[in-house]
Amino acid sequence: MRKRLNKWTALVTVGAMTMTLLSGCQKAASTDGTGQTSKAEETTQTTAQTTTAEEKKDTADAGSTPRNETLYFNGQQWGTINDWNPLSSNSNNAMAITQQDNARTIVYETLFMYNMLDGKLYGLLGKDYSWNDGQTELTITINPDAKWSDQTPVTAQDVAYTFDCHKKYATAQGSDYSNYIDTVEAKDDHTVIFKAKLDDKGLPVNPLKVVEYVPKIYVMQKAYLQKVEQRNGNDADKIKQDRMDDFVASGPYKSYYNDDQKVVFVRDDNYWGKALWGKLPAPKYITHVIYENNAAGDTAFKSGEVDVSQQFITNVQKLWEEDGLPISTYIDEAPYGVCATMPTAFFNVEKPGLDRKEVRKAIAMAVDYDQIIASAMSNQSPSFKDVPRSIMNPTSGEQALVNQDALKDYQFTGNDVEGAKALLDKAGIVDKDGDGIREIDGKNLTFKAECPDGWTDWNASLEIVAAAGSKIGIGIETYFPDANTFYDDMTTRKFDICMWNPPAASVANPWGRAMAFMSTDYAGLKVNWTGNYGGYINEDANNLLKKIPLETNKDTLKEYYTELSRIYLDEVPSFSLMYRPMLFHAVNESVWTGFPQLDDGDNIPPTDCTDGYGIAALYNLVNVK
Amino acid sequence: MKNQIRQIFHSPKFTVGFIIFAALLVLTVFYPLIVTNDPLEMVGQGNFFKPGTYISVSEAVNTNPYTLNLNASSSRLEQNLSMEERMAMADWLNQFAGISSKEMDVTDAGGLVSLWKDHYDSASEQKGLIAARKKYFSRLDKKITGLLEDTDVLLAEKNQETGEVSVKKTIPSTSYVNVKDVGSRRVFILGTDNFGRDVLTELVAAIKTSLKIGFIAGLIATTIGLSLGLIAGYLGGIIDDFILFITNLFTVIPSFILLILISYSIGKNARGVMMVAIIIGLTSWTWTTRSVRSQVISLRNRDHVNLSKLSGHSLFRIILTDILPYIASYVVMALILQISSGILAEAQLSMIGLGPATTTVSTLGLMMNWAMSYSAHLNGDWWAYFPVIISIALISFSLNLMNTGLDQIFNPQLRE
Known part of the structure; x- marks a missing residue:
């Protein structure tokens, strides 16, 4: 009797657990049961709910701010902030201090x-x-x-x-x-x-x-x-190393609260920029919750707890097409954003094997870029067939500076395994000992391709590079160390193949990017954070790089850039794996609306409402009613 | 022996476990004979294609069509416009075209659509509407326009020489093809993963790899554990102390940490299936040693052992003929558990990126790892991870069931 009871209890427990599991997997039921509730009303309801929840939390949680006055971010700040010092070289205060070509100007300001x-x-x-x-x-x-x-x-x-x-x-x-x-x-x-x-x-x-x-x-x-x-x-x-907690800055926001959970900025209502912009930025508070990882940030973004997401989201279009969430990107269709950079695999040209341009080119030819773009990047990048390779990013301004017709003979669009094999065979780089790996001077060609651990799309891209290697008889092993080990490897040239972003959009580009690909100056640096990590040296290229900054004639510039691109594609000191937005920019309009959109006539770039001229977006935001 | 096997198969637990395990084994043997594709081939360009049959569009277009009188455009509207979409349209018309909800009937798709076509303009300001919603309506409008198209689809051909385009074929909306007529197709029973690989094929290969790793790891662990246990238990004395010391040392260090450290230090290229199995085997033998040793200690002073000793039998022979048979059933059970834990250890290792290389082999843990990194669990792409979880669960469940079944037969205390 007792045994039977036990069996029944077990059965019921298992059943209950399965049911819980399945109900957890269910999609959230749509709330418009009556059928006539409009989406706008729905979102107000959620806003109202979150606001009350927020208010309740207020007593317990320091640094809480009213939801409808706060703009929430993710994907920028990953740890407790360590200082407010723009002179520091190891400040991690990403929201306040990001001095790059499109500087983040919510706290400090640029000219x-x-x-x-x-x-x-x-x-x-x-x-x-x-x-x-x-x-x-x-x-x-x-x-x-x-x-x-x-x-x-x-x-x-x-x-x-x-x-x-x-x-x-x-x-x-x-x-x-x-x-x-x-x-x-x-x-x-x-x-x-x-x-x-x-x-x-x-x-x-x-x-x-x-x-x-x-x-x-x-x-x-x-x-x-x-x-x-x-x-x-x-x-x-x-x-x-001064923390500068008592900093004086000129920007529209100042420090309000920070701990290991979040960073909160509050608007300075006496901000001088009222004279410049005509008004104050809309959100009274800016908050960046410090999330454990991408998955946590994504979950918060989907549920409307984050307004502006700077995270790579796989198949981002599914969020509105299938889940019907009030989420959008700058462009409604692939590639969903403005791609201004191109994550690139740099070859260490000092490594035996990689010092041969045939080996470098063969690897670059064999990689299946369409696969990288479709799967690793889930189509958030134009393909190399649409925007052929050069040292330019895909924006029209830069593309106008290169003559693609002159580069035709040097182009490669990937997945050309036969071509790569033929190139290697012709160069006499063959597999003599029959182990499936080609040799140079009796030494197997095996290389390590590395990028930081947890950078999902980059990890997947390098796996696809490794797969290409095995198809053409070159052993490529992926290696994903923690970020600091990687930085050390990259900056002191302790890698075979490493992946990094060249400079994106800037007033000094494409020159700056060309430098990052081929500058001899950078090749000589002992600790190299600037570019040309693989130490490629080419005097012709370097001479051109020196001439460009002094040149103002557009046609001559185009000539120079075309020649640089030709050298780059012929010698392959590095090769781009995809195009990519400088910042990911997806917005959830549960609370705020008025974010920049393609063709809205405002000319505000999708830089998360904080970077470069993108900060103009903060002045256009309004609460969803 | 025969009797014992019969007895074993009388145990329902063992039988169920055995059937599940055998089914998985058969699957891994026979599936690759039927589906010969490379499990690591990146077929799909994109991530997480849904399960289903994929047929070639260009072939479908060129296949002889059947005319089915099914698809008048109004019924097409009824079928393709969901209630939710109709509600949204009614809402929009109400808000921005000033049509009262009484004038609209959402059950009449045709009427609603004609109202929509009259009033909707994507360029209108739509004050108060968030951008995501505006985009939704413009997509919906595009869909409706597509549905309303009654004209035939034209198939054009480009003349190679002149570059002129001429009509090759017209496809009326009543054309259907029989899926069986289309030669080029691929069935993804469990869809594709983030690299566009066929999940089912990959899963079968992964189960095979995992079983292989489990067997090797289990055998190694059991062999080491058994021999050390036998020696320590039977010989006793200083050798026993020494072996016990080593064993305790390894018991105290958490074996998983040891596993991580060793895996990390040997590098990804060296970490093939065999190597991972050996590492797992080398770090998980301790408890077998301890339990074998204690069993042997209770056996070594039995009469028949003493008799063998008096008869001058060698140490090797005594252990082999007088001790081993008495603990054989126990060792088999230990082996089963070791296999099961070996498979789990591989899954854990690969999950944190310390398993074999992704491009060389597929394992259950690697599949989980990539599904997690591409947030399949957040996006509802269940086919990328759920079958993997089920497989791991089934393998260890069946092995544990077999173990419990054996235990009930061989352990006198549990005998009914």
Whole structure:
């Protein structure tokens, strides 16, 4: 009797568990049971619910803010923030400090904002800029309205002193730009002059790098910098490690709350930019919850807890096509975003085997790029058949600078296993010992292809590269170490094949990208964070790279870039695996709407409402009613 | 012996376990004979294609059509516009065209669509509507336009020389093809994975690999465990102390951590199926040693063993003929458990990316790993991971069932 009872209990338990499991797998039932509730009403309901939930939490949870006044992000900040210091080289405060070609200007501000859609600079702290004739002096006038958060005006002295500090304390930015910018001088309170460094002939070393500084490097307050210098006794290392918790900045947001769970910024209602933009940015708070991993971030994004997602989402279109969520991307169809960069596999050309261009080209020819784009990137990239290879990204501005007809003979679109085999056979690189792997001087051609662990789409791409290797008799093993090990391998050339992003859209590109692919200068660096990680050296290419920054004639530039692309495709020091957006930009319109869209006429780039000119989007947002 | 086997198969638990296990084994043997495709071939260009039959469109177009009078455009509308979509349309018309809900009848798709066609304009401002919704309506409009098309689809041909396009064939909307007439097709019973590989084919190959790893790991672990246990238990003394010391040492170190460390240090290329199996085997022998040893200790002073000793039999012979047969049933059960845990260990290892290389072999853990990284579990692509979980569950369930069944027969305490 008892045994039977036991059996029944077991059966019931198993049954119950299965049912729970299955009900968990069910899709969320649609709420419009009555059939007439509109989507807008639904979303208000959810907003109302989340708001009340949020309010309830308020008492218990520090740093909570009302849902309908807060814009939530994911995919930018992955750990507790360590400082507010733009001079630091290991700041992880991604939302506040991201000094790149499209700098993030919600806390600190740059002189100008770069817009990758039209390639122009838009004024922020700066108002106008102009070159003198020889491109030796760049004059910038400061916006007279600009003020620091302590209400003192932003002056030309601040701009000059910021550069001086970068140079004096040899920050990462300072050591780079001091090669191209000699001095930054304040002519008067509102005019600042960038003097380019000159070479022996009296020509500027590189005017492009001077302009590049402008939308990239934050302006800091002179008085505050002096305070920091004083409290650290002018010690460079200490200054670079100062947490700067009491920072003074000029941007629309300031620090509100942060811990290991999230970072919250609050709008500065006295922000000077009201004069520039005509109003304040819409969200009162900006919050980035620190998620454990992509999956956690995705789940939050889908449920409407995150408004702007900077994460790669597999088959993002399914979210609206199948799940009917109020989620959209900048473009409604593939590739869903503006691809401005191209993750690239760099060959270490010092490795025996990879020093032969036939081997490099054969690997590049055999890889199935369509498969990478369709599966690893789930079609969020145009194919190399639509946008043939060159050193350009797929934006129309850059494509106009290359003559694709001249590159036809050098193109490869991938999955050409026979062609790759023939190339290797012709070069006498064959498999003599019959183990399926070709040899050079009796040594098997086996290489490691690496990228950081957990970068899903990159991991999958390298697996596809490895699969191509095995088809043409070259052993390629994938290796996914943690990010820090990878950085070490990449910057000190301890890799065979490594994957990294060349510079995306910037005022100095495509020149900067061409440098990252082929610059001899970079090849010689001991610790190389800048580009040409594989150490490729080509004098012809290097000469062209030196000529480009001084050239202003578009036709000549096109000629130079075409020749560079030809060398690049012929020699294959590295090869791009896909095109990719600089930032992923998907938005959930449960709470906020008015995000930039293709063809909305606003010319705001999809840079997560924070980067470069993309910050203009913050002023257009409205609550969903 | 015969009697014993009969006895074993009288145990319902053992029989069920055995049948499941044998079925899996048969599957791995016979499936590759029928479906000869390479399990690692990336067939589908894209991730997670749904399960189903895929037929070639270009062949379908060129196949002789059958005319079926099924598809008048109004019934097409009725069939293809879901209630949800009709509600949304009614909503839009109500909100932006000022048509009261009384004038509309959502059960009449034709009427609704004609109202829609009259009033909808994707360029209109649609104030208060979020972008995602605007895009939804413009997609819906596109769908309706497609459904309304009554004209034939034209198939054009390009002249190689002149580049001119001429009509090759017209396809009326009443044309149907019989799926059997289309030669080029591929059935994905369980869809495809993130690399576009056929999940079922891959799964069968993975089960085979996992079983192989389990067997090898189990055999190695059992062999090491058994020999050390026998020696330690029978000889006793300082040798016993020494072996026990080593065993305890390995018991204290969590074997999974050891497994991770070794796997990590030998690198991915060296980590083939064989190597992974050996590593697992080498890290999981300890408890077999301990239990065999204690069994042998209780056996070694039995009369028949002493008798053998007095008769001058060699150590090897005593262990082989007087001790081993008494613990054989136990060893078999231990082997079964070791196999099961070996398979699980491989799955765990591959899950964290320390298994064999993705491009060389498919294993259950690797399949789980990629399905997880491509968030199949979040996107509802169940076919990429659920069958894998079921397979792992079935394998270890069947093995454990067999083990329990054997236990009931051989363990006198459990005998009914």
